Amino acid sequence: xxxxxxxxxxxxxxxxxxxxxxxxxxxxxxxxxxxxxxxxxxxxxxxxxxxxxxxxxxxxxxxxxxxxxxxxxxxxxxxxxxxxxxxxxxxxxxxxxxxxxxxxxxxxxxxxxxxxxxxxxxxxxxxxxxxxxx
Numbered sequence: 616x617x618x619x620x621x622x623x624x625x626x627x628x629x630x631x632x633x634x635x636x637x638x639x640x641x642x643x644x645x646x647x648x649x650x651x652x653x654x655x656x657x658x659x660x661x662x663x664x665x666x667x668x669x670x671x672x673x674x675x676x677x678x679x680x681x682x683x684x685x686x687x688x689x690x691x692x693x694x695x696x697x698x699x700x701x702x703x704x705x706x707x708x709x710x711x712x713x714x715x716x717x718x719x720x721x722x723x724x725x726x727x728x729x730x731x732x733x734x735x736x737x738x739x740x741x742x743x744x745x746x747x748x749x
Contacts, residue, residue: 631655632718633703637696641665647685654718657685658703660696672717673702684721 628634634650636659644664647657651668659665670676671687688699707714 625649625653628653628655632707632714633658633700635700636660636665638662638665639691644668651684651721651724654722656703656707656714656717656721658699659685659687660691661687661689672706681720684717684724 628649632655634655634657636646636657638660641663647659647665647669650657657669659669669685669687670682672683675683686699686703688695
């Protein structure tokens with residue numbers, strides 16, 4: 616029987632160290648965002664929303680080292696994918712402290728964004744209330 620379980624999906628993300636997203640086309644991409652939330656490091660092909668949200672740990676094109684949050688590849692061939700995956704596994708195995716810091720930073724950035732969104736929402740509600748727009 617094939618079924619979908621939201622609970623199981625979240626448990627899988629929470630248990631993962633790496634989430635592979637080799638999409639050819641990805642207009643938005645929630646998969647990598649959920650991975651970041653749970654501390655799983657995304658390995659993605661640079662396309663669409665994936666290119667907008669995941670910045671390579673080893674190659675900071677258009678980002679700072681602090682913004683680096685995963686591993687990115689450009690090609691559509693096996694070697695491109697395997698190269699990024701190999702880099703991620705290499706870091707996981709040989710630099711566990713750096714991996715742990717990356718995972719924690721990804722979760723902290725996610726939580727910071729959620730907290731900012733919550734503040735903006737409550738500030739907006741307060742402003743609307745003051746203006747009589749409840």
